Amino acid sequence: MSVFHTRPALRWLVPTGAALAIIGGGAAVGTFASAAEPSLPERSAAQLLVDLQTARLDGLSGTVIKRADLGLPSLPGIGGRGSAELPSLISGTHTLRVWHAGPDKTRVALLGTLGETDVIRNGPDVWIWDSQKNEARHSTLDLGDGAAPKGRADHLPSTPQEAAEQALAAIDPSTEVSVGRSATIAGRDAYELVLEPRDATSLVGQIKIAIDAGEHVPLRFQIVPQGTRTPAFEIAFTQVDFDRPDPAQFTFNPPPGTKVTEEPLTADKPAAPPQLDKPTIVGTGWTTVLVARVPELGTAIGADADEAQAGMVRSLLDRLPKVTGEWGSGRLLSGKLFTALATDDGRVLIGAVTPERLYDVAQNNR
Structure with missing residues (x-):
């Protein structure tokens, strides 16, 4: 699935990185497309991949709806529908306003019932503002030696032929690529590119990307689990404008009385989770x-754990079913699109696979 890491147009569908994590659970997902298919000139999957890779996006603003139903249990400390807190994005249905004027000028506003949370990138400055709490966090990116942020336009191929080679090479043999049904999304005609795992043991059935017929920018992104036709995750524009936004949209001045916290941050060295060993990748393709x-996980769920340090971990793990096998014992988080296993000896395994696949990997990778 490396296509998502190398396509700037695809990355735009999930702006500001981790701020819009595409993990969610909540209301059943509907559809954002109209019933009638627009009549569009025929284009092959390879041509659509070239369109994505060579798209030049000068500016964009619009409204995005995110819906998800991953079949996950409710998690502690996570806001539900109507919440404007960023952690709430892992649950339910949410509305966001987005603005984009280049890789270093983006703004995402998560709208809630009582307020909103904005994530704003303006050059080296990054702000996260919670209007309900009247709190803001500010970080300054250290790009280092004048290095340009990743995803800059001059990192794209210079010819369509080169783009086609790179795009097709990014999709490995474990993926079948085809053209789906055209649709009208946010009032615009769109083609549909379909990525489908060839390995039936993957929990992912299809990934569908609706691509604007004129601007070649994704307008909708869907993930459909194996054995169903209903997306478990869907994010799509309901309104979109391709004019370059006013620069004022990316300038943030904390309102009077706002509590501002300065947080050091670098572009190349983000804060890493504490005590997390370098992960191992087992397998290839969709069943990776x-x-x-x-190390702290085993301590946190052990009898001698320090309560102050381990309380949050225990609260989460205690809500998950206990599982055992030849590989050992632990807790299982199982959804429609991914499975995660936290073992009592301090290992975490995660993949878009069945629990049986994780148990097998846990047995052979002690």
């Missing part, structure tokens, strides 16, 4: 499993 050792 990530295995990481978290």
Whole structure:
């Protein structure tokens, strides 16, 4: 699935990185497309991949709806529908306003019932503002030696032929690529590119990307689990404008009385999770499993754990079912699109695979 890491146009659908994590659970997902298919000139999957790779996006603003139903249990400390807190993005249905004027000028506003949370990137400055709490966090990116942020336009191929080679090479043999049904999204005609795992043991059935017929920018992104036709995750524009936003949209001045916290941050060295060993990748393609050792995890769920340090971990793990096998014992988080296993000896395994696949990997990677 490396296509998502190398396509700037695809990355735009999930702006500001981790701020819009695409993990969610909540209301059933509907559809953002109209019933009638627009009549569009025929284009092959290879041509659509070239369109994505060579798209030049000068500016964009609009409204995005994110819906998800991953079949996950409710998690502690996570806001539900109507919440404007960023952690709430892992649950339910949410509305966001987005603005984009280049890789170093982006703004995302998560709208809630009582307020909003904005993530703003303006050159080296990054702000996260919670209007309800009247709190703001500010970080300054250290790009280092004048290095340009990743995803800059001059990192794209210079010819369509080069783009086609790179795009097709990014999709490995474990993926079948085809053209789906055209649609009208946010009032615009769109083609549909479909990525489908060839390995039936993956929990992912299809990934569908609706691509604007004129601007070649993704307008909708869907993930459909194996054995169903209903997306478990969907994010799409309901309104979009391709004019370059006013620069004022990316300038943030904390309102009077705002509590401002300065947080050091660098572009190349983000803060890493504490005591997380370098993960191991087991397998290839859609059935890849990530295995990481978290030394603190075994302590947190052990009898001698320090309550102050381990309380949050225990609160989460205690809500998950206990599982055992030849590989050992632990807790299982199972959803429609991914499965995660936290073992009592301090390992975390996660993949878009069945629990049986994780148990097998846990047995052979002690």
